[in-house]
Amino acid sequence: MDLEQNKAVEKALQGVISREASHELANLEGEPLKEAFNLIYEQASFQNLLPKEPTVKSILNELYDLTQDNFSDTFTITELQYLIFEQVEMLAELLGIELE
Numbered sequence: 001m002d003l004e005q006n007k008a009v010e011k012a013l014q015g016v017i018s019r020e021a022s023h024e025l026a027n028l029e030g031e032p033l034k035e036a037f038n039l040i041y042e043q044a045s046f047q048n049l050l051p052k053e054p055t056v057k058s059i060l061n062e063l064y065d066l067t068q069d070n071f072s073d074t075f076t077i078t079e080l081q082y083l084i085f086e087q088v089e090m091l092a093e094l095l096g097i098e099l100e
Contacts, residue, residue: 008079059091 006026013022028036044050052058066084075083092099 004078004082008075008082011074011079054090054094056091056094059087059094063087063091 010022010026013025017025025036041050063084066080066087089099
């Protein structure tokens with residue numbers, strides 16, 4: 001996994017779990033990552049917390065939130081660009097637009 005991606009995931013996880021746990025989870029690979037994902041997915045399903053399919057409105061709301069919050073303490077510019085790019089890609093896919 002890309003080191004930049006690992007760091008971004010680790011920073012995001014630190015908002016909900018301990019620093020040590022976020023580091024360990026962000027650096028999982030292969031079968032241990034698959035097992036952790038399946039267990040978290042099962043727990044989220046049990047608690048009716050599975051995310052709904054993205055909609056144009058939900059993606060636009062996410063993009064709006066990204067422009068309103070001050071992430072300078074949490075994310076680098078590169079990490080923030082990556083988050084925005086992910087949302088734009090998802091929006092383009094929903095709208096059937098191929099990005100160039």
